[in-house]
Amino acid sequence: MKEKICMVTGANSGIGFAAARGLAERGAAVVMVCRNRERGEAARKEIVRQxxxxxxxxxxxxxxxxxxxxxxxxxxxxxxxxxxxxVNNAGGLFDRPQTSADGFEMTFAVNYLAPYLLTHLLLDKLRASDNGRIVNVASVMQAKTLDLDAAIRPQTPYSGFNAYRTAKLAVIMATYFMAERLGGSGIAVNALHPGVIYTPQSTRSVPGFLRPLAKLFMSSPEQGARLILHLAASPEAGSSSGKYYAGGRAVSTVPVSYDSQQQRVLYERSLQWTGLPENALGLD
Known part of the structure; x- marks a missing residue:
């Protein structure tokens, strides 16, 4: 990885930090994309130090x-x-309904629309690599159906977990669609479930007296980053595209995620939502 340039979103903490550090250990140049300057700079210095x-x-x-x-x-x-x-890692699960600056349901905006837009805006830079790789952090939590009109607006009653499931389903469906369309381009597009990761944020919904025990049953950020690093750095992963990984292997996702017509509708609606042109993939 010494000649590679890698970008990791949400790289100041959790599995994002662990993934950025792992790529840095392998000699890659790492671009950390973070929201907060102070926390991001502290994390950057720590990775350099380590x-x-x-x-x-x-x-x-x-x-x-x-x-x-x-x-x-x-x-x-x-x-x-x-x-x-x-590495599209950054995400969030919100316990109350919120709307993004662009008017979208916040969970959908952060977990799906942001990485969708970022990926497309950087496609030409990924094409310039001899083996570009897009690694989308998804989840085992996946909605069984996809209602796009409902996905973009906070629902009443609101469930943060349902919004999260919908957003992660969208990530997986877009992964499959883009991988199929980008076949032969030299860019591998894959998604993964990193495991249930222990961080202070991930245990907010756990009763206080149980939080010390949660660490026993959840994976560390370093364990969660292993699969990210495999898809980002291993030679064999460079020839694999359009797959979803969990537990160290490619596995199936919910049935609706394979619906090619719904994938296309999601993709085309996403172009409109993000203001991208119809030929955003740069294909003839």
């Missing part, structure tokens, strides 16, 4: 804002660098 790799950069982005996503992509693109690996 790995001795000085090629670690911080870019700021609020993934709840499509404008911010466009700004961070332009900040990277303006340098002229290629991009070898894009």
């Amino acid at each position: 790995t001795g790799n000085e090629r670690i950069e911080l870019l700021l982005c609020d993934l709840s804002s499509l404008k911010s996503v466009r700004d961070v992509s332009e900040a990277f693109r303006s340098r002229g660098d290629r991009l070898d690996v894009l």
